[in-house]
Amino acid sequence: MRQKEGRRIKSGHPMDAISPFIMSTRSGASNMFNYCVDITMCEQLIKEKREQGLKNIGLMHLFMAAYTRVVATLPGVNRFIRGQRLYARNNIEICMVIKKELSLNAPETVIKIYPLVTDTLDDVYKKLNDEITSNKVEGDTNDMDSFARVLTHIPRIFLKAIIGLIKFLDYFGVLPRYITNLSPFHGSIFITNLGSLGIPPVYHHLYDFGNMPVFLAMGAKHTEYVINKDGEVEKHRLVDFTVVCDERICDGHYYATAFKKFKRLLENPYQLCDAPEKIVEDIK
Numbered sequence: 001m002r003q004k005e006g007r008r009i010k011s012g013h014p015m016d017a018i019s020p021f022i023m024s025t026r027s028g029a030s031n032m033f034n035y036c037v038d039i040t041m042c043e044q045l046i047k048e049k050r051e052q053g054l055k056n057i058g059l060m061h062l063f064m065a066a067y068t069r070v071v072a073t074l075p076g077v078n079r080f081i082r083g084q085r086l087y088a089r090n091n092i093e094i095c096m097v098i099k100k101e102l103s104l105n106a107p108e109t110v111i112k113i114y115p116l117v118t119d120t121l122d123d124v125y126k127k128l129n130d131e132i133t134s135n136k137v138e139g140d141t142n143d144m145d146s147f148a149r150v151l152t153h154i155p156r157i158f159l160k161a162i163i164g165l166i167k168f169l170d171y172f173g174v175l176p177r178y179i180t181n182l183s184p185f186h187g188s189i190f191i192t193n194l195g196s197l198g199i200p201p202v203y204h205h206l207y208d209f210g211n212m213p214v215f216l217a218m219g220a221k222h223t224e225y226v227i228n229k230d231g232e233v234e235k236h237r238l239v240d241f242t243v244v245c246d247e248r249i250c251d252g253h254y255y256a257t258a259f260k261k262f263k264r265l266l267e268n269p270y271q272l273c274d275a276p277e278k279i280v281e282d283i284k
Contacts, residue, residue: 004090004177005080005082005087005089005090005091005173005177005180005186005211006079006080006082006087006088006089006090007087007088007090008085008086008087008088009079009086009087009088009282009283009284010284011283011284012086012283016086016248017085017086019247019248020081020084020085020086020248021084023247023248024084025208026081026206026207026208026212026213026246027205027206027207027208029081029246029247029248030205030206030244030245030246030247031244031245031247031252031255032203032242032243032244032245033242033243033259034201034203034240034241034242034243035240035241035242035243035259035263036238036239036240036241037238037239037241037263037266037267038236038237038238038266038267039059039221039237039238039239039266039267040235040236040237041267041268041269041270042059042062042237042266042269043237045062045121045269045270045273046058046059046062049121049125054122054125056129057125059193059195059218059221059239060096060128060191060193060218061121061124061125061128062121062266062269062272063191063216063218063241063266064094064113064115064124064128064191065115065119065120065121065124065125065269065272066262066265066266066269066272067094067188067189067191067216067262068092068094068115068116068117068119068124069261069265069271069272069276070258070259070261070262070265071092071117071188072117072118072276072278072279072280073261073276073278073279073280074254074257074258074261074280075088075280075281075282076249076250076254076258076282076283077188077213077214077245077249077250077254077255077258078092078188078282079213079249079250079282080211080212080213080246080249081211081213081246081248081249082170082171082173082211083171083172083173086248086249087211088282088283089188091114091188092114092115092116092117092188093112093113093114093186093187093188094112094113094114094115094187094188094189094190094191095110095111095112095184095187095189095190095191095212096110096111096190096191096192096193097109097110097111097192098110098111098132098135109135109144109145110144110184111131111132111135112131112181112184112187113127113128113131114127115127117276117279118275118276118279119275120272120273120274120275121269121272121273122273143182144182144183144184147179147182166179167209170209170210170211180210183210184210185207185209185210185211185212186210186211186212187210187211187212188212188213188214189212189213189214189215189216190204190212190214190215190216191216191217191218192204192215192216192217192218193217193218194217194218194219194220195218195219195220195221195239197220198220199219199220200219200220200240201217201218201219201240201241201242202217202242203217203242203244204217204242204244205244206244206245206246213245213246213249214243214244214245214246215243215244215245216241216242216243217241217242218239218240218241219239219240219241219242220239221237221238221239222237222238222239222240223235223236223237223238224236224238243259
């Protein structure tokens with residue numbers, strides 16, 4: 001699970017090799033879009049799972065499980081750019097921020113989970129909950145926090161040089177895997193739930209440091225009443241989410257296919273209770 005980050009893709013379209021030089025920064029290669037998904041069945045499944053003993057299961061678990069399932073058959077969204085070259089990521093690495101308690105000045109920490117492409121919703125639930133439980137303690141809750149704390153004690157002139165060295169090593173792919181495992185800037189996707197704060201989702205920028213190609217923000221849940229084809233009023237539970245993605249890792253058609261699948265999975269989430277029927281490997 002903690003092996004090398006990825007392998008270089010050499011059989012892609014020629015423009016895949018040229019575009020990172022034309023769009024040299026991740027922020028400059030960002031595309032943004034918003035989506036609205038019907039979570040009526042998600043909430044039904046969450047209720048059933050809680051009755052089965054998965055007490056803390058929520059929409060975040062379903063979003064993570066759905067994205068993991070997307071990567072299982074559309075691995076192109078799990079690529080990344082490093083040193084102006086395109087790589088296929090070996091793992092799925094999902095980052096999120098958690099607060100140690102829900103108060104204005106409570107400290108935050110970033111956690112990272114490593115779901116497998118074969119994981120079900122229950123598997124993702126266990127991995128995320130185990131990580132949250134181990135991090136909701138006082139003081140430095142994980143190695144990310146400890147590493148950042150050490151850096152804050154370094155005089156800024158030296159810190160600037162150290163960060164420059166880290167960026168240099170990262171560009172050439174020789175940054176130790178220990179650091180990329182710690183880093184919230186390296187991974188498959190960063191997911192944040194702004195709905196827990198009761199606000200709409202923002203379009204969160206991508207970081208030029210690291211290799212995170214997708215940032216997804218969830219908004220607050222809301223209810224709409226619609227008239228169906230039989231003239232009856234139906235209640236639908238919805239949530240808006242935004243996506244900011246690196247356009248250099250795959251084309252627009254591929255992204256569209258991936259997120260339409262993501263939306264379908266959330267609208268019919270019982271598929272996530274079983275392992276995927278097939279796994280697709282990325283191109284060489």
